[in-house]
Amino acid sequence: MNPYIKRIKDLSYKLDLEIHAELEKVFIDKKFSKGAHLLRPGQICTAHLLIKEGIARKFYLHNHKEITTEIYFHDDVAVSLDSYIMQKPGDVYVEALTELEVTIIDYGRFGKVKNTYPEVMMLDKMFIEYYAVWFEQRLREFQTLDASQRYLKLLEKEPHIVQFLPVTIIASYLNVSLETLSRIRAKVSSE
DSSP states (O other): OOHHHHHHHHHTTTSSSSHHHHHHHHHEEEEEEEOOEETTTBBOEEEEEEEESOOOEEEETTTTTEEEHHHHHHHOOOOOOHHHHHOOOOOOOOESSSEEEEEEEEHHHHHHHHHHHHGGGHHHHHHHHHHHHHHHHHHHHHHOOHHHHHHHHHHHTTHHHHHHHHHHHHHHHHTTOHHHHHHHHHHHEEE
């Protein structure tokens, strides 16, 4: 389990039973079919989604081309952060790349529980912090690792990724052409 998610779960276990009962109403488990869009441009991101099982991605369209900015695996938090925090329409898609099981943490319902039980504020703060840490690490990788290193890091985190994701999505996520990805994959498989 991701250490940050473990901290969030550990904190939630320490809350009173009454608060747990209220959070049970807020944290809703849901399944999505492969290809389902959990968020589309123009929609307001009204929840952050904790990935329990499966793979999802966040992408946007630029010049009619899909640009994958994030790929979410087990214990990742899928969210359009600016849309979620500002409660304004976003410009991204969140799509299930496989069968997907998530815990939905609804903005409005979670807000009511936070207002009633201030100690729950820390949970929301920790989810936002977790996403910020994850995003900062991703940005650092883009600035310090070459495409081959980013591909190897992706394989290290989720070795079965090549079985589930189309190469077009992997190439977009790594910000490389299909030809470059093909060369990287050939080099990796020959080593």
